[in-house]
Amino acid sequence: MQIPSRVTALRKRAVESNFPFSSEDSTGELLAVLAASVRPGGRICELGTGLGVGLGWIVAGLAPRSDVSVVTIESDCHRSTLAQEADWPGWVRFVTGDATVELPKLGRFDLIFADAEGGKWYGLDLTLAALNLGAMLVLDDLVPQDWKSDIEKQAHRQKMDDIRRHVHAKPDLVVTELNYATGILLAVRRGSPPDA
Ligand SMILES: C[S@@+](CC[C@H](N)C(=O)[O-])C[C@H]1O[C@@H](n2cnc3c(N)ncnc32)[C@H](O)[C@@H]1O
Incomplete structure (x- = not known):
């Protein structure tokens, strides 16, 4: 997928602002594809x-739709x-605030x-708990980035292993992991999505 012009501008802004934590383009492409597949009238949420x-990738994936709403919390x-x-x-x-405080007020996605x-x-x-039936969760950064120290990488791996075990143990989720971008976990909540 061609990099959307909005994403190029936002990435430039992030570099100028010394913010190195933006999603990479391969993750963005996946987000665009998944956004495009959201049910009519659906809702998307980004934490962070x-x-x-x-x-920007999510919005690009949704174009030219306007039936889906997107909430992002920082x-x-x-x-x-x-x-x-x-x-x-x-x-x-x-939404500006802590995701763990704001998300429970925002309904399901x-x-x-x-x-x-x-x-x-x-x-x-x-x-x-905020996933609708049939909804998908995307977690990235399963693999620690190279710039982290060895100690940080080890802590990152341990934390991610805890998260992965936790998600895989949920019987109401269908889960897979992709060796793609920074390492992606996809989970779908079993059940039929609500009607539009
Ligand atoms: C990896 S960056 C997000 C990158 C962005 N999602 C993207 O795709 O370019 C993580 C962001 O989460 C924010 N953050 C950290 N803890 C948070 C929390 N508890 N609630 C909301 N945002 C948080 C950080 O300030 C940071 O901007």
Whole structure:
């Protein structure tokens, strides 16, 4: 998939702002594909807006639809403000706050990209509870990045192993892991999606 111009602009902004944690393009492409498959009238949630790169991919995947809404939650006010400065469709909503506090107020979703510590490294059950029947959860960064120290990598692997075990043990989830991008876990909540 061609890199969307919005993503290029957001990534440039992230580099200028010394924010190195944006999703890479391969993850973004996957998000775009999954967003495009969301049921009519569906809802998407991203935990951890960062500077909006992953969100840019989600929005690109949804084009030209306007029946799906997207909520993105970011705890860092400065990052949230910077991300909101870009030109977004009206069906994108920004929430500034801790994902583990805000997510339970927002109802259920058909696709959740959990890319923040809150709702992924801790509070994962809140995220699982926010999945509609038939909804998909995306977790990335199963594999630690090269720039981490050996000690950090070991801690990262241990934490991810805990998360993976936790998700795989849920009987109401169908789960797979992809050796793709930074290592991706996909889980779908068993059941028929709600009607539009
Ligand atoms: C990996 S970055 C997000 C990158 C972005 N999703 C993307 O695709 O480009 C993680 C972000 O989560 C935010 N964050 C960390 N803990 C959070 C929490 N408890 N609630 C909401 N956001 C959080 C961080 O401030 C950071 O901006």
